[in-house]
Amino acid sequence: MSKIFEINYPKLVRLLLPPRLRQPRQVAWLQALTTPVSYLFQQFRRNRNANIYRLKITPQVVYLEKLLNERYDISNRRIRITDAFSYEPWYIYQIAEDKPQFLYQPGEHKPVHLFTKDEIGQQTVDFYVTVPQHLEFNENEMRALLDNYKLAGKTYKIQTV
Amino acid sequence: METVKVKPHQCLGDLALQGKGSMQALFDFAVVNNCSITDDLVAGNTLLVPDIAVIDKRIFQQLRDAAVIPANGFTAADEAAMKGGIGYMGIQIDCRVS
Numbered sequence: 001m002s003k004i005f006e007i008n009y010p011k012l013v014r015l016l017l018p019p020r021l022r023q024p025r026q027v028a029w030l031q032a033l034t035t036p037v038s039y040l041f042q043q044f045r046r047n048r049n050a051n052i053y054r055l056k057i058t059p060q061v062v063y064l065e066k067l068l069n070e071r072y073d074i075s076n077r078r079i080r081i082t083d084a085f086s087y088e089p090w091y092i093y094q095i096a097e098d099k100p101q102f103l104y105q106p107g108e109h110k111p112v113h114l115f116t117k118d119e120i121g122q123q124t125v126d127f128y129v130t131v132p133q134h135l136e137f138n139e140n141e142m143r144a145l146l147d148n149y150k151l152a153g154k155t156y157k158i159q160t161v
Numbered sequence: 162m163e164t165v166k167v168k169p170h171q172c173l174g175d176l177a178l179q180g181k182g183s184m185q186a187l188f189d190f191a192v193v194n195n196c197s198i199t200d201d202l203v204a205g206n207t208l209l210v211p212d213i214a215v216i217d218k219r220i221f222q223q224l225r226d227a228a229v230i231p232a233n234g235f236t237a238a239d240e241a242a243m244k245g246g247i248g249y250m251g252i253q254i255d256c257r258v259s
Contacts, residue, residue, distance in 0.1 A: 004188065011235070015172050019233055043184040117250065 005045060009038040059129075059151045067149060068129065069143070078132045087113070091122040126154040130161045162211040164192070167202045174198070174235035179231055180210050182221030187245060189213055 013030045014022055056061045061081045069077040090112065091101040105112040129146065131137065137159060146156065165180055170200045173196070177186040189211035202208070215221045224231070250256035 003195055003200075004191050006199075008197070010200040011199045015174060015233065015235065030216050 001078065005048065007041065009034055009041060033035045056150050059149055059154075064102050064146065064149060067145065072137045072142070073135055074133070076132075079137070080130045082128050082130055085125060087115045087119050090114065124155075125131060125157045129156055129158045133160050162212060164207045165210050166215050167204050167206045167208060168232055169204040170232040171202055171230070173200065174201065175231040175233055176202075176208060176210075178220065180221075182215050182217035182219070182224070183238045185216050186211065186213065206207060211216070213241065 003012050013034055014027055017027065017030065029122065039134075050091070065079060065081050068079040068081075073079050092101055101139050103112055127143070131142075142158060165176055167176070171179075173190050174187055177184055177190050180186065180190075185250055187198050188227075190208070193209045193211045223229075252258055
């Protein structure tokens, strides 16, 4: 069904001309006349291909990853979608509570991670989009793209890792 | 489904004319054979004929009575004239050797 949309208009012009009329000037003139049709047909083909691509993308993880990687990281394909996970919260107390928590210097190699509410499960999201650190992208554009294809009601967070 | 054998220099439009009497059947031929209306056909290949009624019975019958096989497809000369350049030029046709 798809091959029916592959029409070579310059060739069609020649084919529809009787062979004895297929002189260079005649063909060139007719091809010039059909150029607008050919141009419109190219636009139609481009739109059709874009629509087919759009319909191929579903909210499945594998397709969302394909969409994002083809848009932002076509060669390395490093953008991943992972399930939401939650970390243990790290609490800080007042002096009166007498429960000291220590922060270390970089040389001590004992990092203490501070998590956001999303990450400790207080404001849960359904999935994370992990993007490599040095990848340049427009977050608003990526959000618009994801909002277009994700399931309604699913929440997500874009994380740079 | 009925089939038709492609003769030399025939294009899909010729087959539509030969089989259904009108170029209106061109897209039906393209759909059943899953090809483009401008595809080059190879002589000797067998193509399917769509299951539709003959569109122009007068033309169909005239071609059949006169045993005429329409063959207006692309020839090598057409191809050369359209594309041009080395590989498509013919010696003493559009490439002069002196």
